[in-house]
Amino acid sequence: MTYYIAEIDIMPLKELLDPQGKAVNSGLKKLDIQNVEDVRVGKHITLQFNDASNKQEAEEKTELACKKLLANPVIESYQYMVKEVEE
Amino acid sequence: MTYYIAEIDIMPLKELLDPQGKAVNSGLKKLDIQNVEDVRVGKHITLQFNDASNKQEAEEKTELACKKLLANPVIESYQYMVKEVEE
Numbered sequence: 001m002t003y004y005i006a007e008i009d010i011m012p013l014k015e016l017l018d019p020q021g022k023a024v025n026s027g028l029k030k031l032d033i034q035n036v037e038d039v040r041v042g043k044h045i046t047l048q049f050n051d052a053s054n055k056q057e058a059e060e061k062t063e064l065a066c067k068k069l070l071a072n073p074v075i076e077s078y079q080y081m082v083k084e085v086e087e
Numbered sequence: 088m089t090y091y092i093a094e095i096d097i098m099p100l101k102e103l104l105d106p107q108g109k110a111v112n113s114g115l116k117k118l119d120i121q122n123v124e125d126v127r128v129g130k131h132i133t134l135q136f137n138d139a140s141n142k143q144e145a146e147e148k149t150e151l152a153c154k155k156l157l158a159n160p161v162i163e164s165y166q167y168m169v170k171e172v173e174e
Contacts, residue, residue, distance in 0.1 A: 009131045010131070011131065011133070027156045031155055035136065036136055041131075045129075047126055064118060
């Protein structure tokens with residue numbers, strides 16, 4: 001059986017403040033990990049498509065899911081990678 | 088200048104229920120995206136190390152950060168990739 005797995009990253013837009021990232025950065029300082037910049041915290045989502053007939057179909061479904069459900073384009077950007085798995 | 092960027096994925100352990108994943112799955116059905124299985128929602132974190140002297144040092148700091156701060160090993164697993172950026 002062939003199926004497709006989409007690995008999606010949804011991140012806060014670069015222009016926006018990221019309060020979770022700021023919190024992580026102060027936590028890192030307490031661990032004595034200094035000089036870390038640009039900490040961003042977003043979401044990682046995996047989807048497994050069991051009935052997509054090819055990679056393109058899985059990519060189209062992933063694009064639709066990101067656009068309509070998973071990411072809020074006002075504050076987030078997304079990127080994804082679809083991989084084929086043979087079983 | 089050379090710096091290092093760590094891309095970290097923190098996901099709920101496979102054995103555990105993932106209520107956010109379940110919610111995403113019902114949202115997908117409403118978009119008429121059927122037959123999606125194994126939806127998991129986790130975190131994606133990026134860190135930028137400005138003063139790491141080599142890739143190994145950046146990896147060690149990332150490992151420490153994951154273990155002590157970012158991931159809860161009781162319910163989450165993590166994986167990361169450190170890449171070198173020349174500027």
